[in-house]
Structures are given as C-alpha cells and as structure tokens.
Amino acid sequence: MGVFSTSLSLTRYKVQGQIQAPVMETVLAGLTKNTITEIDRDPADIAVGWTSLQTPFQPNFDASSFVVGTVFAFSLRVDQKRIPSKLMQKQMSQEKARQLKETNRQFLSSSEKKMLKEQVQHQLLVRLPPMPNIYDLIWNPEEGWLWFFSTLKSANEHLETVFTRSFGLTLIRMFAYSLADEAMGLQPEQKDLLGKLDPCELVG
Amino acid sequence: MSWLVNKMIDISLSYSRFRFLGPEFLTWLWFALETMDQPFNRENQSDFFLEPGGKIVLEKRQSNKAVETISIQAEDTSMAEGRIALQKGAKVTEIHLVLRQGERRWQFCLKGDSFHLTGLKTPENPFLENEKDFEAALIDRVYQIDVVYQLLDDLFGRFLNERLTPGWPRAKGGAIREWINSKI
Numbered sequence: 001m002g003v004f005s006t007s008l009s010l011t012r013y014k015v016q017g018q019i020q021a022p023v024m025e026t027v028l029a030g031l032t033k034n035t036i037t038e039i040d041r042d043p044a045d046i047a048v049g050w051t052s053l054q055t056p057f058q059p060n061f062d063a064s065s066f067v068v069g070t071v072f073a074f075s076l077r078v079d080q081k082r083i084p085s086k087l088m089q090k091q092m093s094q095e096k097a098r099q100l101k102e103t104n105r106q107f108l109s110s111s112e113k114k115m116l117k118e119q120v121q122h123q124l125l126v127r128l129p130p131m132p133n134i135y136d137l138i139w140n141p142e143e144g145w146l147w148f149f150s151t152l153k154s155a156n157e158h159l160e161t162v163f164t165r166s167f168g169l170t171l172i173r174m175f176a177y178s179l180a181d182e183a184m185g186l187q188p189e190q191k192d193l194l195g196k197l198d199p200c201e202l203v204g
Numbered sequence: 205m206s207w208l209v210n211k212m213i214d215i216s217l218s219y220s221r222f223r224f225l226g227p228e229f230l231t232w233l234w235f236a237l238e239t240m241d242q243p244f245n246r247e248n249q250s251d252f253f254l255e256p257g258g259k260i261v262l263e264k265r266q267s268n269k270a271v272e273t274i275s276i277q278a279e280d281t282s283m284a285e286g287r288i289a290l291q292k293g294a295k296v297t298e299i300h301l302v303l304r305q306g307e308r309r310w311q312f313c314l315k316g317d318s319f320h321l322t323g324l325k326t327p328e329n330p331f332l333e334n335e336k337d338f339e340a341a342l343i344d345r346v347y348q349i350d351v352v353y354q355l356l357d358d359l360f361g362r363f364l365n366e367r368l369t370p371g372w373p374r375a376k377g378g379a380i381r382e383w384i385n386s387k388i
Contacts, residue, residue, distance in 0.1 A: 004341065006325065008325075009321065010320065010324065016211070054338060069343045069346070151318070175219055176222065176225035176226035176229055177221075178219075179357075181218070184360065184361055193368045193370070197367070198224075199224035200228065202231065202373060202381055
C-alpha cells in the first residue's frame with residue numbers, strides 16, 4: 001500500500017486542529033514516541049505505530065527525515081500475529097493429553113480448559129513472527145490535508161487512533177458530505193441548504 | 205476530549221444521513237461527461253480531458269431496503285444498459301475514469317459512498333536509485349495525485365452549486381432529468 005505502487009488506493013482526510021509550535025519538533029516527538037515496537041518473541045498479538053517511508057523495517061526518525069518539500073511523508077506499520085486455527089487445535093489437543101496423563105484424569109474442567117487455551121495462545125504468540133503491513137501517508141501541514149494509501153477499514157481506524165494519540169489532532173474522512181461541509185468553501189446559506197438535503201429523484 | 209467524541213459522532217451520523225450525496229454526484233458526473241464538451245472550465249485545466257473508463261456500478265435502493273446492484277463493463281462509453289438502470293431509479297455508486305493531458309494518462313475509480321480513489325494509475329512510475337531520486341519522485345507523485353483531486357474537487361464544486369439550488373434537479377433547466385429520461 002505504498003505511495004510508489006503502480007496502482008494506488010487512497011483515503012483522503014482533513015486534519016482538524018493546529019500543530020503545536022514548534023511544528024517540526026512536535027511532529028518528530030509524536031513520531032518518535034509512537035514508533036512501531038517489535039513484537040518478535042513477545043506474547044503481544046498486534047503492534048501499531050509509525051515507521052520510516054524509505055526504511056519501514058528499520059524505523060528511524062531524525063530532525064527532517066520525514067519532510068519532503070512541503071509535505072510530511074511517513075508510514076503506518078501494523079504488525080499482527082494470527083494463529084492458524086489448525087495449529088491451535090493441534091497444540092490444544094497435545095497439551096490437553098499431556099495434562100490429563102500427568103494428573104491421571106479423564107476430563108478437564110471448563111476453567112482448566114480456558115486456562116490451557118490461554119497458555120497455548122501465549123506460547124504460540126511468543127514463537128510466531130508477526131506479519132507486517134505498511135501503509136504510506138502524505139500529510140500537508142500547511143493546507144491541512146492527509147492522504148492515506150489504503151482504503152481498508154481496519155487500517156484507517158488504526159491510523160485515526162494513532163494519529164490523534166501522536167499529534168493531538170483529529171482526522172476527518174472526506175466523503176461527499178464532509179468534503180462539502182469542510183473543504184469546499186460553501187457560503188453560510190449553502191451550508192444551511194446542505195444540512196437540510198434529502199435524496200432527490202432524477203427520473204419521472 | 206468530549207468535543208472530539210461529539211465531532212466523530214457527527215461525522216459518523218452525517219455519513220449515514222447524507223450517504224446519497226456521493227452517488228448523486230457520480231450520476232451528475234456521468235451526465236456531465238456525456239453531455240458537455242469538456243467539464244473543466246478553469247484556464248489551467250483547458251488541456252485536460254476526462255472520460256468514462258469503461259466500468260460503472262449503479263445501485264437501486266428498493267422500498268424494502270433491499271439494494272439492487274448493476275455492474276456494467278463496456279467499451280461503448282454510452283453504456284445503454286446503465287442509462288436504462290438510471291431510468292429505473294438507480295444511481296451511480298462507482299465510476300471508472302480516464303484523465304488525459306496530451307500523452308499523459310491517469311486512470312482511476314471513484315467510489316460514491318466513501319469518495320475513495322482506487323486503482324489510480326498515474327502517467328509516470330518513478331524509478332528510484334538514490335536519495336535524490338526518492339525526493340524528486342515523491343514530489344512528482346504528490347503532484348500527479350493532486351492533479352486528480354483538484355479536478356475532481358472543481359467538478360464536485362460545480363455539482364454542489366447546482367445541487368444546492370432550491371428545486372434541483374428541476375431547477376437549472378432540469379437538464380440531467382432530460383438526459384436520463386431521453387430515448388437511448
């Protein structure tokens with residue numbers, strides 16, 4: 001989902017709010033504080049954070065590495081581990097058999113089964129490598145817009161959360177109504193009409 | 205923070221409440237492309253040419269809330285089947301477009317509900333070898349995407365000026381109704 005892909009998919013946002021001055025330092029601090037953390041050999045199942053556009057697997061933000069001309073360019077990385085259901089089934093079966101043999105019993109209680117499932121999940125998550133997904137973004141701080149190079153609902157939701165946490169600004173998705181209301185320079189009377197619009201019939 | 209939560213609720217509610225606006229714009233856009241020599245009227249846009257890209261998706265919402273989807277892929281840009289669907293009350297929810305400026309060619313799909321741009325192909329694909337290439341290529345890529353957004357925003361602005369006229373679409377001469385209702 002990169003800015004240099006041959007076929008691009010984009011979600012457009014308006015950035016609501018003012019970046020706290022000094023701008024570069026504020027953005028750098030937000031990026032550094034919310035840089036993706038590695039979750040290899042860690043029981044976490046997901047990590048979401050910023051990374052460098054050019055070197056997404058070696059995130060490195062310094063004074064101006066995210067500035068290109070008049071825009072900021074960096075990426076959101078989402079590392080996620082998904083345990084295949086058949087692997088989970090196999091591990092559960094083996095662990096269950098081992099526990100029954102050790103305790104010389106025929107059944108496990110439901111709370112024991114629940115605990116066993118959590119243990120197996122934990123063990124597998126530590127061993128499984130996460131799958132990284134990288135989504136580039138371009139942010140024009142002067143004009144207050146942002147392009148996110150994905151239309152996936154989950155990726156956009158991660159972006160909106162991490163962006164607000166990092167910079168204290170809100171992202172507003174630009175669909176027909178919000179674009180008209182926020183960015184088309186409508187006159188007050190046009191805005192009034194916009195807020196009262198109903199679907200119209202084009203036939204008959 | 206409560207301001208932020210309220211704002212997000214407003215956005216979410218307005219997405220549902222005004223969901224019809226995007227498909228109305230795409231329907232108007234198809235009409236504009238079919239009936240106007242060129243929809244762009246700014247001086248710096250005079251050498252741009254926009255045309256349907258061969259695929260249109262329409263939806264007709266039934267009274268029982270069911271949605272009928274009609275997907276039309278055709279080389280014939282008049283797309284008679286699509287016009288018939290419009291006559292039955294459907295609206296365009298997805299339109300593929302081709303933008304040209306001389307030899308340069310962009311192609312993309314615009315979605316009515318979300319205004320997502322998908323499948324965007326720009327005229328040049330950059331070849332990156334070093335840091336300088338990267339910066340120049342990124343600036344060029346931003347320009348190439350911005351061209352599309354600026355032209356679409358201008359068209360959306362023109363649509364809004366018509367749509368926000370009381371009595372539309374009968375007002376403004378009812379041209380879009382005439383086009384939809386005309387013989388195919």
